[in-house]
Amino acid sequence: MSGYVRNLAERAREASLVMAALDGDARRTLIERMAQLLEHDGSELLAANGEDMERGRAAGLGAAVLDRLKLDAARIAAMANGLREVAAQDDPLGQVTRREVRPNGIVIERQRVPLGLIAMIYEARPNVTADAAALCLKAGNAVLLRGGSEARASNAAIAACLHQALREQGLPEAAVSLVADPAREHVLELLQLSDLIDLAIPRGGESLIRFVAEHARVPVIKHxxxxxxxxxxRQADVGKALDLLVDGKASRPGVCNALETLLVHRDIAADFMPAALRRLASRQVEVRGCDRTRAFSDQVGQAEDADYAAEYLDLILAVRVVDGIGEALAHIARHGSDHTEVIVTEDAAAAEAFVRGTRSSAVMVNASSRFNDGGQLGLGAEIGISTTRLHAYGPMGVESLTIERFVVRGEGQVRHEESRGP
Incomplete structure (x- = not known):
């Protein structure tokens, strides 16, 4: 091990103590200033991102990765607005979530405190640099960022804005530490630092998540x-279903909350499928279906079993006609990834059966899968979508970056009476 990452982590760990002691108003002001600087330095961010995009195209990165990598004026504005939403949220630190008085008179509170030092390991998505920093700082943590090499210029430019805000407030830049060297060995070093890092959050492709989970000696939230x-x-409104299908699949296919599989009740298939296939074709979506699906169009390819477990991140959709909600739920249990499931129905009982029958981090009733996003769900921004059932499940905002501890208040109570003096 080179010690490069350990040195960064040691300084970040010290900075986490400073952030934990900072009052809520100061943390809010800091994040608001970060948002201002991102907008002020927008041209520098775009220039840096242009370098990454050019290098990515030359390296043959796929369309989905390039889409996640790209910054433009609208995305920078959205990034800044996300930071402002995070800044405006109530301060979670010191919040008492539960209070009770025991028979012996002691008062037991559960109080929110920071996690400490959080490591973010991510690919493409330069906005994660800003989002992760704001969320971690709002919750009184420090963050150690290791972005992918494909976004190194963009990440460095964003981090420069964040560091300027920290300097202006007289706070340690190490509270937002960036692993600038993209060497893979540094990820391995980072994942061994169980004495310094309290939580690692990988965000990227499945291979990255599995690599982190297999090599980490620190706790990991997986996505x-x-x-x-x-x-x-069978009781769906066809118009609603068509709109939710197109929005979920075609609006931005390269993101994790895009639809990958369509399941259709056999009783509504004759009304729904022809129109659905036309709408999908108009958006250049390739459809791979079961035999009952293929009966509606000779343009539908044959779906293999592997197609139903695939995360395409592309304009490809697997389709299956099912006999009922029970078969749909069994299909999801077998092939799903605990991310997002959607039901379209006007039958309240069917909706509740679907909600109870799925265990994914978000379940949508007559609403697009694209709403499983921290910003859309009122979190301002998200540090990731946890599909790990630990202390957080689904989009992780500020509150998910804290933990509850016990605070006990007494007036001299002892557990054993023989402990009392004469």
Whole structure:
């Protein structure tokens, strides 16, 4: 080990103590200033991102990765606005979530405190640099960022804005530490630092998540692939179903909350499928279906079993006609990734059965899968979508970057009476 990452982590760990002691108003002001600097330095961010995009195209990166890598004026504005939303949220630190008085008179509180030092390991998505920093700092943590080499210029430019805000407030730049060297060995070093890092959050492709999970000696929140399903129930409104299908699949296919599989109740298939196939074709979506699906069009390819477990991140959709909600739920249980499931129905009982029958981090009733996003769900931004059932599940915002501890208040109570003096 080179010691490069350990040195960064040691300084970041010290900075986490400073952030934990900072009052809520100061943390809010800091993040608001970060948002201002991102907008002020927008041209520098775009220039840096242009370098990454040019290098990515030359390296043959796929369309989905390039889409996640790209910054433009609208995305920079959205990034800054996300930081402002995070800044405006109530301060979670010191919040008492539960309070009770025991028979012996002691008062037991559960109080939110920071996690400490969080390591973010991510690919493409330069916005994660800003989002992760703001969320971690708002929760009183420090963050150690290791972005992918494909976004190194963009990440460095964003980090420069964040560091300027920290300097202006007289705070240690190490509170937002960037692993600038993209060498893979540094990820391995980072994952061994159980004495310094409290939590690692990988965000990227399935291979990255598995690499982190297999090599980490620190706790890991995993965000595996997003195999998201849309189930069109027999009592669905066809117009709603068509709109949710197109939005979920075609609006931005390269993201984790995009639809990958469509399940259609056999009783509505004759009304729904022809129109659905036309709408998908108009958006250049390739459809791979079961035999009952293929009966509606000779343009539908044959779906193999592997197609139903695939995260395409592309304009490809697997389709299956099912006999009922039970078969739909069994299909999701077998092929799903615990990310997002959607039901379209006007039957309240069917909707509740679907909600109870799925265990994914988000379940949508008559709403697009694209809403499983921290910003859309009121978190301002997200540090990732946890598909690991630990202390956080689904989009992780500020509150998910804290933990509850016990605070006990007494007036001299002892557990053993013989402990009392004469």
């Amino acid at each position: 595996y692939k997003g195999v998201c399903h849309l189930y069109v129930d």
